[in-house]
Amino acid sequence: MPEYKPVQPLFQWERATIEIFVRAANMVGLPRSIGEIYGLLFCSELPLTFDELVDRLQISKGSVSQGLKLLRQLGAVRLHYVPGSRKDHFEPELSMKRLVKGFVKDQFSPHLESGEQSLQQIETMIENEADSSGRDHAQARLSKLRSWQKRTQKLVPIIMAVLGGAQFLESPEMTKGRREVV
Amino acid sequence: MPEYKPVQPLFQWERATIEIFVRAANMVGLPRSIGEIYGLLFCSELPLTFDELVDRLQISKGSVSQGLKLLRQLGAVRLHYVPGSRKDHFEPELSMKRLVKGFVKDQFSPHLESGEQSLQQIETMIENEADSSGRDHAQARLSKLRSWQKRTQKLVPIIMAVLGGAQFLESPEMTKGRREVV
């Protein structure tokens, strides 16, 4: 009896597509396995189970478990209920806007918020320790940091707007009767 | 004679500011040393030399050399000529727009372009290997990838526009007589 049962080996186009997601994951600082899991779900016509991911990607259960956990947290993967099956089935989020939103909310915004705290503290430090000559320069740099932070904060809703629903930029009547682009 | 000469230890506000840049670097996938070097230059009123970076940050010459190399490549640090000194002096780029532009051009756009190639190849793979049933679905997913790519490409100039000069979005008369925001 054979040791491995490579259930449904990947098609070439699937491997190539998964590779794109692995690179994309890498670019935004997420591990390879995340790209592999999302990539295979993206390729698949039907929701896949835990086992199918393990078997077809040939990665460990641990990786799949942790990977799915993070992907669900990011809103990039949803549970799809299949009547009459004990197993969980997973399907990918296919709206670019929602994917980006989930990523930003989870991995980006928290840093931005804690940054606001840090800037406040730096202000105090400058007041306490710089002599009057150095203080002007230090305060100028702090202002610059603050302006960068503000502009970054403004950018987020604009990106979201360009990617779809435009809730942040548009007044209600602008979206009247418009279908969401996903 | 002491082994180390900790020339000009860092002020608390400098350490805290550098920490912000270390975190920012980390967030965009750049090593800590990059954040430290840029951070100290950002804090400093005057351009700093190689040695000053080594001494004040207490990191190796190798790190500073490689770090400055990448930062110059990104356009985040410039050489500042000081008459009568053999040493190179470095100063930070302080325009957020130029910083982002340099980063995008160097670390982001290349991936986006090579991605275009990959999609072309995937199209061929689908034509060759999928049976007519699977082909429809695969082609639908390829279309989605293409639409994501297009939207990402559109996003870059919009971000640049929001960050400053707006060369990509605006017609020439819109910028008439306007000073660049940095």
Place this chain on the structure above:
DNA sequence: CATTAATTTCAAAACTATTTGAACTAAATG
């Protein structure tokens, strides 16, 4: 042109992040 100074290079070391898989928990089945 020999000497000193400034910077770069790169192999090895240190460090960090990811993956694995065996042990475990939880939940369904008969």
Place this chain on the structure above:
DNA sequence: CATTTAGTTCAAATAGTTTTGAAATTAATG
């Protein structure tokens, strides 16, 4: 309620990245 199945956890192994520092290179000085 014992057994099987599904999925999670986490410590150890592996893989990947960054830093170090000694040697090499390049450029300036006397």
